[in-house]
Amino acid sequence: MGHLAASEALKRFRVIDLTQVRAGPTACRQLADWGADVIQVQMPEHMRGDDTLGGQDGSDYQYTHRNKRSITLNLKESEGIAALKRLIATADVVVENFRPDVKYRLGIDYESLAADHPGLVYASISGFGQTGPYATRPGFDQIAQGMSGLMSITGVPGEAPMRVGIPIADLCAGIFAAQGILVALLERESSGKGQWLHTSLFESMIYMLDFQTSRFLIDGEVAQQAGNFHPTSIPTGVYKARDGYMNIAVFGSKIWERFCNIMGAPEWVSDERYHDKASRSINRDSLNAQINERLASQDRSYWIAKFNEGGVACGVINDMGEVFKDPQTQHLNIVKTVVSPRLGEQRMVGQPVQLTRTPSTIVRSAPLRGEHSEEILKTLGYDDAVLVQMKSLGVY
Structure with missing residues (x-):
């Protein structure tokens, strides 16, 4: 042949x-x-x-x-x-x-x-x-x-x-x-x-290891475990809505403002605990707790629709079977x-x-x-x- x-x-x-x-x-x-x-x-x-x-x-x-x-x-x-x-x-x-x-x-x-x-x-x-x-x-x-x-x-x-x-x-x-x-x-x-x-x-x-190497070689910072949360961009990680877990990624001040408005918490933008990247890093745990509390009021489909409409990156967490049923997977x-x-x-x-x-x-x-x-x-x-x-x- x-x-x-x-x-x-x-x-x-x-x-x-x-x-x-x-x-x-x-x-x-x-x-x-x-x-x-x-x-x-x-x-x-x-x-x-x-x-x-x-x-x-x-x-x-x-x-x-x-x-x-x-x-x-x-x-x-x-x-x-x-x-x-x-x-x-x-x-x-x-x-x-x-x-x-x-x-x-x-x-x-x-x-x-x-x-x-x-x-x-x-x-x-x-x-x-x-x-x-x-x-x-x-x-x-x-x-x-x-x-x-x-x-x-x-x-x-x-x-x-x-x-x-x-x-x-x-x-x-x-x-x-x-x-x-x-x-x-x-x-x-x-x-x-x-x-x-x-x-x-x-x-x-x-x-x-990408940015983790530059954090050490340029900044002298030894990275540690961050679990399901991004080590430097907060809030970015796994959160729990009423019917299960989802990912949310908030990068930059403009998207942070959009996120706060969608969550019904515009006051977070000016809150001294959360108003900038450094503050959110220090107060990560309290912020994540408040996010999860608000997300629990609705299912993932509700939040995904809201976040996508507002230009905030998010998505469900699929298992292998769900990946291949996903309409975007099939379309590609x-x-x-x-x-x-x-x-x-x-x-x-x-x-x-x-x-x-x-x-x-x-x-x-x-x-x-x-x-x-x-x-x-x-x-x-x-x-x-x-x-x-x-x-x-x-x-x-």
């Missing part, structure tokens, strides 16, 4: 995916969703360990590896490495998330490959970086969340540090790696040269459908960026391990007799 491009945008690029678990596969999924020919290299069935992401038939694996092809190669054998290098010679990009030393031992590090393939863009994703005192440590999402400082500012004040409810370090590292790959491919158009780029879960999380058409030959119709979230001329879609369900091995190897010049021999020797 060959390559099925999910978009025309990156159709001309081939990516060799040497990754596993989540961060690396996420980077490659980003490229596959925009049309790149992503070839996932996996260990042969007889050598595989426990399946990651819940097994190949699991929803997590299916979501992460859509729009890719799969080849199996035994990288412990010289024939497997040779086949991989032949495959890489046809590619624009290699993505790997081995321990930093493994690629050198296998002879598939950037310097070794670039000697024969100077246009190669080579992306490495690790837990803590390619060098430094932690470079050889195993890196996992929750470890990065904790060491980056994210968990120290997440959760209810006075309680234990709290992880974010998604693997945010993995996902961000993967998305940043994909962004770096695209930057390198753009630069290659002028220089004709590839390059090595690398990121890590740890770096990605430090970057994602972010849920795509693909048919798996084995598992039937599957619904998945597509890309959150809409390109009007070269949109992304899902054209292929996640492949079985090695589903496209022979198809790909034949394009590299291996004939049937050689493939039989390679298979008998466990090369693929």
Whole structure:
């Protein structure tokens, strides 16, 4: 069947995916969703360990590896490495998330490959970086969340540090790696040269702390937990109406005035406890108590209508089922459908960026391990007799 491009945008690029678990596969999924020919290299069935992401038939694996092809190669054998290098010679990009030393031992590090393939863009994703005192440590999402400082500012004040409810370090590292790959491919158009780029879960999380890092690096302020409330913009957080919880976000003096009028409390604007940002920060608890007291008189739908009419940001707090029933979710058409030959119709979230001329879609369900091995190897010049021999020797 060959390559099925999910978009025309990156159709001309081939990516060799040497990754596993989540961060690396996420980077490659980003490229596959925009049309790149992503070839996932996996260990042969007889050598595989426990399946990651819940097994190949699991929803997590299916979501992460859509729009890719799969080849199996035994990288412990010289024939497997040779086949991989032949495959890489046809590619624009290699993505790997081995321990930093493994690629050198296998002879598939950037310097070794670039000697024969100077246009190669080579992306490495690790837990803590390619060098430094932690470079050889195993890196996992929750470890990065904790060491980056994210968990120290997440959760209810006075309680234990709290992880974010998604693997945010993995996902961000993967998305940043994909962004770096695209930057390198753009630069290659002028220089004709590839390059090595690398990121890590740890770096990605430090970057994602955003204004919290500037609060420390510029202002010297060590952020603390703020629970469901914004640490610096007050009132912004989770509040309770008569029939349940909702979010309200009040940013700036003009919106603060609008909010007070909607709440039926115009006196808050001039109240010395609340009249400016600093005062509201000091008196956060008393203000929040008064807000909740007034909200309790009506249902969320009433307040949402009032706030939206007045230009104050607000919204319900949906569970997963409610998210996908939401009319705006349905209008945005972010849920795509693909048919798996084995598992039937599957619904998945597509890309959150809409390109009007070269949109992304899902054209292929996640492949079985090695589903496209022979198809790909034949394009590299291996004939049937050689493939039989390679298979008998466990090369693929």
